[in-house]
Each structure stands twice: as structure tokens, then as C-alpha cells.
Amino acid sequence: MNDVDSVADVVAMACLLLGAFLCLTAGVGLLRFRDVLSRMHAGTKPQAVGVLLIMTGAAIRLEGSSVTWMLLLVALFQLLTAPVSAHLVSRIAYRRRHVRRDRLLVDELAVTRPAATPGDGTPTGP
Amino acid sequence: MTAPDVALRRLRDQVPLLVALVLVWNLLWGTWSWANLISGTVIAIAVTWLLPLPPVTGGAAFHPAAVLRYLAHFVLDLVTSSAQVAWGALRPGRQEDGAIIIVALRTDSDLLLTLVTESLSLVPGSLVIDLDREQRTVALHLLAVRDLAAVERQRASVLAVEERVVRAFGRAEDIAALDSPAPATTAPAPALDERTTS
Numbered sequence: 001m002n003d004v005d006s007v008a009d010v011v012a013m014a015c016l017l018l019g020a021f022l023c024l025t026a027g028v029g030l031l032r033f034r035d036v037l038s039r040m041h042a043g044t045k046p047q048a049v050g051v052l053l054i055m056t057g058a059a060i061r062l063e064g065s066s067v068t069w070m071l072l073l074v075a076l077f078q079l080l081t082a083p084v085s086a087h088l089v090s091r092i093a094y095r096r097r098h099v100r101r102d103r104l105l106v107d108e109l110a111v112t113r114p115a116a117t118p119g120d121g122t123p124t125g126p
Numbered sequence: 127m128t129a130p131d132v133a134l135r136r137l138r139d140q141v142p143l144l145v146a147l148v149l150v151w152n153l154l155w156g157t158w159s160w161a162n163l164i165s166g167t168v169i170a171i172a173v174t175w176l177l178p179l180p181p182v183t184g185g186a187a188f189h190p191a192a193v194l195r196y197l198a199h200f201v202l203d204l205v206t207s208s209a210q211v212a213w214g215a216l217r218p219g220r221q222e223d224g225a226i227i228i229v230a231l232r233t234d235s236d237l238l239l240t241l242v243t244e245s246l247s248l249v250p251g252s253l254v255i256d257l258d259r260e261q262r263t264v265a266l267h268l269l270a271v272r273d274l275a276a277v278e279r280q281r282a283s284v285l286a287v288e289e290r291v292v293r294a295f296g297r298a299e300d301i302a303a304l305d306s307p308a309p310a311t312t313a314p315a316p317a318l319d320e321r322t323t324s
Contacts, residue, residue, distance in 0.1 A: 022208055029215030037267040038224055040253050041211050048248060049208040066156025073153050083247030087254045090267060094226075094255050106225040106277055109255065109265045 012060035019053030022046040035100040036093035040086040051078045143179070144170045186237050186295045196294040200245060203287075207250035214270055222270035225277050226255065229284045231262045232303050233292055241291045249287055251280050 029042025055071040062068055093099060094109065101107065144167070151166030152158055214221070233239055236259075243254045243264060256265040268280050292300050 022212055025212035025215045029211060032215055032221065033269075034221055035224075037226075037253065037255070038221070038269055040267075041269045042215055044247055044253065045204070045210075046208040046212045046215075049204055069153040069156045073150060079248070080244070083244045083254065086247055087243070090253060090255045103221075103223050104225055105223045105271050105274070106227060108228040109226045 008060050008063070012057040015053045015057030015060065019050045019055075019057060022050030022053065026050060034103055036098045037090050040090045040093075044082045044086045048078055048082045051075065140174050143174060147173060186235075187297045189294055192290070192294040196290045199287075199290055200248070203245075203249035207248065210250055211269065222272065225268045225271045225280075226265060227268060227277060227281060228263050228265050229281055231264055231285075231288050233288060233296070233300060234262060234303065235296070235300055238292055238296055238300060241295060242288050245287050245291060246284060249283070252284060 023046070026042045026045075026047040029046065030039050033039045033042055052075050055075045059068045059071045062071075101110075147170035148163065148166040151169060152162050155162045231239065231242065233242060239257065239259070239262075243257055246252050246264065246266065247254050251268050251270070252266040253269070254264055255267050258264075264284070266280075266284065268277065271277050271280065289304055292304055296304075
């Protein structure tokens with residue numbers, strides 16, 4: 001009994017720590033990536049998985065509590081909403097030209113100029 | 127079509143939404159009871175009546191084996207992409223270039239396209255910028271692509287995600303559409319000003 005409890009505790013701790021670490025990398029990514037679009041990558045993927053892991057860890061620790069259902073909802077809505085908000089932000093960012101075009105290898109969405117014919121690392125921006 | 131038919135169809139379109147809302151309500155309370163069920167139903171009806179949503183046209187099927195395969199891939203992709211982005215954020219040195227690509231999808235169903243785009247934003251490398259419902263194209267931002275070969279690999283993986291979603295949730299005609307060639311989109315569509323209205 002005691003053993004099982006401690007194993008569950010270790011798993012919960014691992015989940016919480018790893019989740020917190022991923023959320024930290026999401027924050028670091030927000031600072032270090034160069035434009036809005038790249039930052040949105042950080043805001044969706046490590047962030048979503050981080051929240052999932054923290055919810056898992058919390059659910060293990062709070063086993064049997066009615067709160068666990070809410071954790072499930074949090075995880076579900078995180079997965080549903082993170083891509084949508086990232087999509088909206090990046091869509092607006094692209095239209096408002098908050099995009100580092102010189103850091104794009106290919107830009108097939110550019111309508112004002114012919115399709116880019118970039119070489120490796122060649123700046124394709126205007 | 128007579129009026130009762132329309133009302134009945136509208137009710138049938140709303141049923142999945144109602145069930146989902148009642149379920150969420152009960153999960154929020156954390157316990158199951160008749161009071162929660164009844165109050166949840168009342169609130170769900172009130173919400174759908176006050177804030178009506180257009181029905182999602184075109185149903186979906188459910189293929190258990192394909193759904194499992196999709197979910198397994200999804201979880202794996204999610205973990206991989208988080209690790210990649212986390213590493214990209216922490217790695218010392220210059221950040222790599224990105225790319226914006228337009229991929230022509232083969233699916234023509236609102237529900238499936240929603241699932242595909244949701245999945246695409248969570249799988250490695252890609253982030254949906256724009257979706258052109260008419261042309262069935264999706265514009266993606268790719269993070270850290272080294273060369274054009276990597277871009278093409280990403281393009282192939284987008285189509286693979288689409289295929290897994292459609293095989294999991296598509297009706298027979300959606301799955302059949304996978305085998306037909308994608309509509310030609312040689313010139314990038316001037317998609318930015320067209321909103322998906324449906």
C-alpha cells in the first residue's frame with residue numbers, strides 16, 4: 001500500500017516537474033524566437049503538453065477527488081483552444097506584416113510578388 | 127419541406143452540442159446527480175437558444191481502428207513537436223529560418239477540415255495561418271526548416287495527417303476523395319481577404 005502510494009507520488013512529481021519545465025521552455029521560446037509566427041509555435045505545443053502533464057500529475061495526486069473531472073476539462077479545452085488562438089494571432093500577424101520575411105525560406109502565401117524562388121538561406125524578403 | 131421537418135432537423139443538428147454541453151456542466155460540478163443533469167439540460171438549451179450556431183454540414187463516421195491509429199499518432203506527434211520546439215527555444219545560437227507553405231487538401235467537409243487544422247497546429251513543425259475553405263487549401267508556418275527538402279517532407283506529413291483524420295472520421299465518400307488527386311493550386315490563391323463564412 002505504502003509502496004504503491006510512493007510510486008504514484010513519484011509519477012505525479014515527474015509529471016508536474018516535466019510539465020512545468022515544458023511551460024518554461026514555452027516562455028523561453030516566446031522570448032527567443034524571432035517573430036510572431038515562430039512564437040506561436042512555442043505558445044501551442046510545449047505549452048499544451050506542459051498543461052496536459054501538470055493536469056495528469058495533479059489528477060494522480062488528487063485521486064478520487066471530484067476536482068479530477070475539472071482537470072480533464074482543462075486538458076481538453078487546452079487542446080481545443082490553443083490551436084485556434086494561435087491560428088487567429090498568426091493570421092492577424094501575417095496580415096499586419098509582423099513577419100520577418102527575411103527569415104522565411106519559402107513564402108507561398110505572398111500574393112503581391114511572384115512565388116519565391118529561394119536558395120538555401122537566401123533572404124526572400126522585399 | 128414542411129415546417130415540422132425543419133424544426134426536427136434543427137433539433138437533430140443540435141443534439142450532439144446539447145449532449146456535450148450537459149456533459150461539460152456535469153464535469154464542472156464534478157459529481158453526477160439528477161439535479162446536475164436537469165439544470166445542465168436547461169442551461170444547455172438556453173445557451174443554444176440564445177447563442178445559436180450554424181449546424182455543421184455533413185456528418186461524420188467513426189472507424190474505431192483508424193481512430194485509435196489517429197490518436198496514437200496524434201499523441202506521439204504532440205510529444206515530438208513539444209520536444210522539438212522546446213529544444214529550438216533552449217538551443218544556443220542562431221534560430222533557424224521558417225517557411226510559409228500552402229498545401230492543397232483533398233477533404234471537402236467542414237468538420238473534417240476543422241479536425242485536420244486543429245491537429246496540424248499541434249503536430250511537429252507546422253502552425254496554421256490561414257484556411258481557404260473554397261480552394262481547400264491551408265497555409266502553414268513551418269518552424270526551423272533547413273532546406274527545401276525539409277519543406278517538402280513537411281508537406282507530405284501534412285497530407286499524412288489529413289489522411290489519418292479522414293480515415294478515422296470520414297464518411298465513405300470522404301475516404302474515396304483521398305485517392306483522387308488534389309485540386310491543382312499552382313498559383314497561390316489570394317486567400318487572405320476571403321473569410322471562411324460557413
